[in-house]
Amino acid sequence: MTVPAPREGEQAAAMSLYGLVKRFDTKLAVSEVSLEVPAGSFYGLLGPNGAGKTTTLSMAVGLLRPDAGRAFLLGYDVWADPAAAKARLGVLPDGVRLFDRLTGPELLAYHGLLRGMDAATVDQRARELLDVLELGTANRTLVVDYSAGMRKKIGLACALLHAPRVLVLDEPFEAVDPVSAARIREILQRYVAGGGTVIFSSHVMEVVERLCSHVAIISDGVLRLHGTLASVRGERSLEDVFVQVVGGRTSTGSELAWL
Amino acid sequence: MALTATPRPPVSPWPFVKLKLRLIVGGLRGKPARIVLFVLGAVMAGFFAIGGYALFAVPGVVDDERAAGMLLQLGGAALVLGWVFFPLLFFGVDESIDPARFALLPLPRRTLIIGLFAAALAGLPALSTLAATAGMVSTAADLGGSGAAIAQLVGIVLGLLTCVAVSRAVTSAFATGLRSRRSRDLAVVLFAVVAALLGPLQLALLAGAERADWDAFAVLADVLGWTPLAAPWSVGLDVADGRLWAVPVKFLIVAGTLVGLLWWWSATLERAMLGAASTGTAGRGGDVGSPTGSLLGRRLPRTRFGALVAREIRYWWRENRRRAALITFTVAGFFLPLSISLSGGSAGPVATFIGLIAVIALANQFGYEGNAYAANMIAGVPGRVEIHSRVAAHAVFVIPLLLLIAVVAGLLGGRPENIPGDLGLMVATYGAGLGLVLPVSVRGAFALPESTSPFAMSSGGGMAKGLLTLGVMIGTLVATVPLQILAYLLGDVWLWIGLPVGAAFGCAAYLIGSGVAGDWLDRRMPELLAAVTPGR
Structure with missing residues (x-):
């Protein structure tokens, strides 16, 4: 699998999102998400179920019309110039x-x-x-x-x-057996090494920690944290950071005592 | 956890009915378009109920026993047949209560059948049918007093049960039958047989109508009265006539039919609940050439358009709902003009219907494959290319069929000189229908449930489909009226110019409609995707 070398003048970020908003009926699914994905990065979008990962990615690749905000792929406006943007894009949608x-x-x-x-x-x-x-x-x-x-x-x-120059993958490792997952990881790593950009969503910490150069954590439609893996993680494990940011409940040991 | 022997729960259909009603309400919540459709459907059901009541009550008011005998028995039989064929042809079955979803629950089959049956009764079609047939009670009361009215009341309730049972059993059997690949081919043959059986019946009816032989109709009605088709509807009249002995016999006939139908339904349900596990028959065979070769075959061009058309052709053949639509069109297409031709009429006016029926399958063309359409959006397929490719694939099936129908109908009717003119009318209607249906398919797309049954409809979806179809049919008929008049006025001249004029008319209508649809599609792709995504 070869990736075309970046051409002159394509210095723009692989994906830039500016203030994306999406509302379903009364529920605010995505609220003012702005994100810059540098070209050549392996970008992990983390979030619990229903956090708005799929909604955000759908708006970024032109499948779901945002209520507000703009999305650019390699400098091309996804909603104003879809043909140019989509030609350089590969998508694996989820659901x-x-x-x-x-x-x-x-x-x-x-x-x-x-x-x-x-x-x-x-x-x-x-x-x-x-x-x-x-x-x-x-x-x-x-x-x-x-x-x-x-x-x-x-x-x-x-x-x-x-x-494509940019790959957007929604939950690429879900339901994939370990052998195939290893094969896919290898392919993606080679793709990024060749100059491609991968943006993928997941809620599996280990995969993200092992693969990504950058991560963003999203919950309740709001972008909580983003940056390089090192800067987001700091001294702790990514899982600790994630649970703290998302605000999951901690076990008291007394629930489900009948189990 | 202690294992306690739970008492056997009583058989109650109420949870199913409540579930059904809750699904209807839930489907309407926050969706103005759905609410409008629901209200429209309710209004139509109301019209049907009032019109039916008035019609069935007339013989009693004018005190005409013979008319009552014919109207109640023939009308009732028509109702039963309508319950069988309308779901197959137009509306689909509301499978919001899909039996497969109960497969994991520890429900005895009897509970399930009774529950699903009760849920099927809780709906507008059943209510309006009951209201319409209430007119029969009025007639029975006028003719035979309160005894006849009571008998008829029991009769129409039993009749309604028969309608619902036969409808569920037939569609369920049909859907289950179409589920495994091998039996789908059998279904095609079966359809042909059924059509062949219906043809002669239709001819007899037409022949009877032409001679205006009301006696023949009265005899037919009385004969039907002893079959499950009309037995429940005629008990009131038997009481009025003093044939009291006939009442229990007829009730027995109906009860036997009901038991038989429910048994049949439960047998097919069992198979339906086992699901599509048996469909994975295709194995790993030999290499049939390159990937592009296997998609496109030999003739199609190796381009984007070629790929789109090839996929659509595959889908018309491999997707249950589409295949069912094609088969319906084929049967109706041969059956209608042939019966007219054989009885000596002109196939011309009927020809327009054939072109019409063909386009119905496209009314919700984007709904068939759900949000798989996202792939075309991501690849940036322009709206007009999308539309043209879909029509090209549909025409691959329809145009040869139209040609065949025109030729066969012309030859059998002994009027080969009519073939070009009739074909012209068919092509014109097909084009005009496309011109109307394509924009509708972009704006009026709705999600179909991801069910393996070709007749499954989400709640409210059946209504939407029926209304869209009806609108397109009426619109197309109106659009082709000028051509019909022209064909009639020109007489023999039409035999010569019918084909080119019809083709030109059809092409023009198609070009206008596809242009509008393509432009709309370009502007509304994300909205269309959202509309065909199930569960939103």
Whole structure:
């Protein structure tokens, strides 16, 4: 997997969010989130369930119209100039169906051609991805019949196929078995080393701590902390920082005594 | 935890009914569009109830026993058939109470069946049917006094139960049948058989109508009165006629039918609750060529448009709901004009209906695959490309069918010279229908539940689908009226110019509609995605 070298003049941050706001009915899902993701970073977006990670990322990649605020990818305004921004972007959304009545190879071919790639390149890369992710180059099973982990992997393959400059992955390691997770980590690390930028959300501390150069912690739709991993973590473990920032309840030992 | 023997809970359908009502209310909360649709649906149901009541009460008011016999029995039979076919064709079944969701609960099957049945009764269609058939009680009372009225009252309640039971059983069986891949192909054959059986019946009816032979109708009505279709609706009249012995027999017929239907339903439910576990039959076969080759086949261009069309074609064949829509169109498409042609009528006016039925499947085209559409948004597919590709894939199935229908109907009807003209009308209607349905599909998209049943509808969704469909049908009919008049006025000239004029009309309508739809789509992609995402 090769990543195109950064071109001249693309010094802008990989992703910049300015005051993103989203409200569902009466609930404020995301409140004034501003974030700068430096190009070439491995950025972890941490937060408990329902914190607004998916909502924020959806607004950043152009899937969900923000109520206020702006989002830029590599300097291109996602909502004003979507074509330029989306061409350089690969996305693995969470909770979004794939076109799952296609087989794995068909799905990859579909994504490649949708991105305007020529058929020969699509075939070559698709085979390589299917092979590396152990999905089987001749697998005739429809994606709808895949296991949850396989579905994550084929989704990741679709996001990687056109060699984007920025990868936005929502919960990429959820439901993936340890062997595949290691393979995915390796691919992503190589991708970042080659100059790509990965932004991913997770609530698994170990993964974030092991992979990320930068982290941001979000809870209740508000960005609580962000910066390099070292500056956020300080002397403590990331988990301690996270629990403290998010304000989780501490066990008193007397609950659920009947258990 | 101590293991105590819990007493067997009493069988009560109320929790299911409450759940259903709560789901309806919950589905409406904070969604003005849904509320509007619900109110519209309620108004339509009200019209149906009042109109039906008036219709069924008329024979009693004018004191015409023969008319009562025909109207109650034939009308009742039509109601039962309507309960079978309308969910299949137009509305879908409200599966907000999806049996599969109860699979893990320790419920005896009897409780489940009774509960689901009660929940199915708690809804606008059942209420309005009951209100409409109450007109029959009025007729029975006018003709035979209070005894007849009481018998008829029991009759219409039993009739309603029959309607609901047959509707649930048939759709459930159909959905379960379509679930495994192999049986879906069987379903196609079965459909053809059913259509072949319905054809002759329709012909007999038409022949009877042409000769205005009311006696034949009266006989048919009386015969139907001894079948489950019309037995519950005719008991009041039997009392009025003094045929008291017929009442218990008819009640027995209905009760037997109900038990049979419920048993059938519970058997298919069992299979439905086991879920789609058996569908993963496709294995790892040999390499059938490159990834792009397997997606596009030989002919389609290796471009974005080619990929979009190829995916849509795959989806029309591989997705249950879409396949059900295609099959419905195929059956209706052959069945309607053929029966008209064979009975000596002109297939022309019917031809417009065929083009119309074809586009209904597109009314909620974005709803079929849910938020998978996000992939196209992320890839930045422009609105017009999206729309054109979807129509191209639909036309791949529809245009050959239209051609075939026109040719077969023309040849069987003994009027081969009508083929081009009828085809022209069909293409014109198809184009006009597309022109209307495409913008509707962008603005009126709604989420379908992620169920494996092709007839599953979220609560309120069935109403939305029905209204959208109705609106598009009426609009298209209005739009093609000028062409119909032209075809009628021109007579033989239309035989020559029908095809080119119809095609031109259809193309123009399509271009306008697809342009509007494409521009709307460009502006509203995130809103569309939110609309088709289930559970928002």
